[in-house]
Amino acid sequence: MTARTSSLTVSALMLALALLLGACSNSESPSGQASSSPAQTGSESGSGESPSSSPSSGPSEEAAPEAAFPRTIHAANGDVTIEKQPQRVAVVHWGYNDSILPFDLNSVALALPFTEKQSVLRTDAYKPYVDRLDELAIVGENTAVNLEALLAYAPDVIIAGNAINKDIVDSLTKIATTVVLDEEKTDVWGDWPSVVTEFGRILGQEETAAGFIADFRANVETAKEKLASIEGSVAFVQIRAKEAWLQGTNYLPTYYEGMGLKAPESSEMEEGAQLSLEGLSQLDPDYLFLGQFNVSDPSLPALSDEWTQSGVWSTLKAVQNDRVYNIDGQLALGYGPLGHSYGVQAILAALSP
16 A cells, blocks of 8 residues: 655644644543444444345435535534545544445545454455555554544545544544534444445445445345255354353344344343353354454454363364354454455355355
């Protein structure tokens, strides 16, 4: 990726930065935590998107014609007019990263839920989207937005969320035109198509948004047909350093409802719950997917390494029948379209007869 020289001169940049930071000191603190999401207790992120449901219309009342500008977006921070089609787009809600990359853009700035080293930016699932960018700027890590880096990036438009970014909205609007999405109406945690649809309106790329969503749903349906002969229960467990979380059916409708997979019988299967090895042995699924969160950074520990040393582990049906599959938990058990696309393909590859 090539770096693009900012249109600001050094002196102008420093002056602008001094004025901005002087006016909004301490506004850079994180407004959301990567270790907890609104969608599920004990999980970093939610993913209640259902492939059979139509995407939400989002905050805009009616989409303007493709690429017609100026256009007005009805957002959580009022009516926002975008004068020209955005070319440099900054996304400061760490949950929206998956949803911006499918669009036809040359320059994107992102705030990350973790460090860049631990992020999924270099994974095979992200590679086709990242490689086609001329510029990818990081303007925040561990959910904290770096206003200085954002100002230096000089975005045409900033996209934010009214909950995650509530403490810095005033600061953002001083940097560039800012569209703040209502996170209840455009719910990335449970309905990423609503976010992708709204991004299409903001960017003047409605057809790109609709095409991506349609392709995703078609792929899920194809996967369901190919796995129709699978018998037995399938469980997804998020693995962290010292904790594990059973992912509920309400949290993973794309895989259970969309792909037709059968969940183990348990009172905790709908919402999911923190899980011990003993709890997993009681669940005893026929197929077990371990969503590892150290794939991008293998130096991080994983609780499953301890599990495999236990005699209880060897009693599991999935272990005895060689039906345990490690997948990237940040992607497959996340909440965005690229992560879900990876998950569908990873599950299909593992379970295909």
